[in-house]
Amino acid sequence: MLKVExxxxxxxxxxLNEAELARLAKVMVxxxxxxxxxxxxxxxxGINVYLIESGLVRLFFSTAGGQEVxxxxxxxxxxxxxxxxxGDQLRVLGAVxxxxxxxxxxxxxxxxxxxxxSAQFAKNVYLELSTSSRKLLLHIRTLATLxxxxxxxxxxxxxxxxxxxxxxxxxxxISQEDFAGWLGASRGRLNQAMKLLVQMNLISIEGQxxxxxxxxxxxxxxxxxxxxxx
Numbered sequence: 242m243l244k245v246e247x248x249x250x251x252x253x254x255x256x257l258n259e260a261e262l263a264r265l266a267k268v269m270v271x272x273x274x275x276x277x278x279x280x281x282x283x284x285x286x287g288i289n290v291y292l293i294e295s296g297l298v299r300l301f302f303s304t305a306g307g308q309e310v311x312x313x314x315x316x317x318x319x320x321x322x323x324x325x326x327x328g329d330q331l332r333v334l335g336a337v338x339x340x341x342x343x344x345x346x347x348x349x350x351x352x353x354x355x356x357x358x359s360a361q362f363a364k365n366v367y368l369e370l371s372t373s374s375r376k377l378l379l380h381i382r383t384l385a386t387l388x389x390x391x392x393x394x395x396x397x398x399x400x401x402x403x404x405x406x407x408x409x410x411x412x413x414x415i416s417q418e419d420f421a422g423w424l425g426a427s428r429g430r431l432n433q434a435m436k437l438l439v440q441m442n443l444i445s446i447e448g449q450x451x452x453x454x455x456x457x458x459x460x461x462x463x464x465x466x467x468x469x470x471x
Contacts, residue, residue: 243269248345251292253320253369256361268351273343280322280336280344287325287332289346293317296342297414300334309335311415311423313376314400320369324349339414384425387463392424393434394462397444401453409453438462 243266248254254262271294274280280291283303291298298315312334315321321336347355355362383395400411413420421431438444443459445452453459 242267243271243345247294248292251318251320251345253292253365254362255365257359257365258361261355261359261362265347265351265355269345269347271343271345274338274341276338276341278338280338281332282335283333284331285335287322287330288349289322290320290324290349290352291322291336291344291346292320294343294345296344297339298342299337299339299415299419301337302334311419313380314339314414323366323370324352389424389426389430389434390437391463392426393431393438394443394459396420396424397438397451397453398459398463400451401456409456411451411453413449413451 245259245262245266248266248269249262254265257265274296280298283301293315295317298321299311300313300315300321301309301311303309315336322332325332356366357363383392387395397411400413401409415423417428417431421428424431426434435444435446438459439446441455441458443453443455443462445454
């Protein structure tokens with residue numbers, strides 16, 4: 242059984258009263274996953290929702306050939322794997338821990354009981370769904386309206402907001418192949434785009450660490466490199 246203090250700061254539980262928080266803490270379970278461990282696969286039942294206490298998660302979907310395509314990265318205090326409304330609906334996405342990770346999970350039945358009894362919790366879930374949908378639409382817009390240089394600049398800015406340290410150094414937690422797939426490009430084209438940003442003194446690269454040298458310049462790149470201007 243968890244303590245209320247362990248769950249109080251999660252955005253999904255914002256505004257809940259002490260009784261509601263205590264009720265949730267009583268039914269939540271803490272689970273640890275090793276690096277590269279799968280939390281769930283596409284096609285598995287949606288029986289739990291997960292909140293990240295520590296670590297990093299890669300959400301992906303699978304192609305007909307079995308290739309995993311990165312959709313999003315989920316970091317601490319974020320939620321993923323919301324249960325499906327119908328019990329027979331299966332998950333479309335899979336999730337794998339990119340780092341040793343600790344999650345808090347809520348079972349489907351307990352989740353929907355709280356959803357039906359707490360207006361504030363229902364509002365928070367709606368906000369989470371709305372935010373996730375907006376992020377997906379922005380990602381689709383990025384792929385549809387920006388050329389590769391603009392897509393790369395945009396993704397680096399997003400990663401900087403998620404995982405960069407105070408020196409604007411991004412510790413890239415995914416493979417180059419995953420990153421290229423996220424951008425809708427081949428590894429060769431991604432390498433060319435990365436070299437261009439280095440030559441423009443927008444970024445520097447050392448191993449899997451990417452340093453943003455010119456933040457405003459990267460923002461301009463993300464705004465100006467539209468397909469219409471190619």
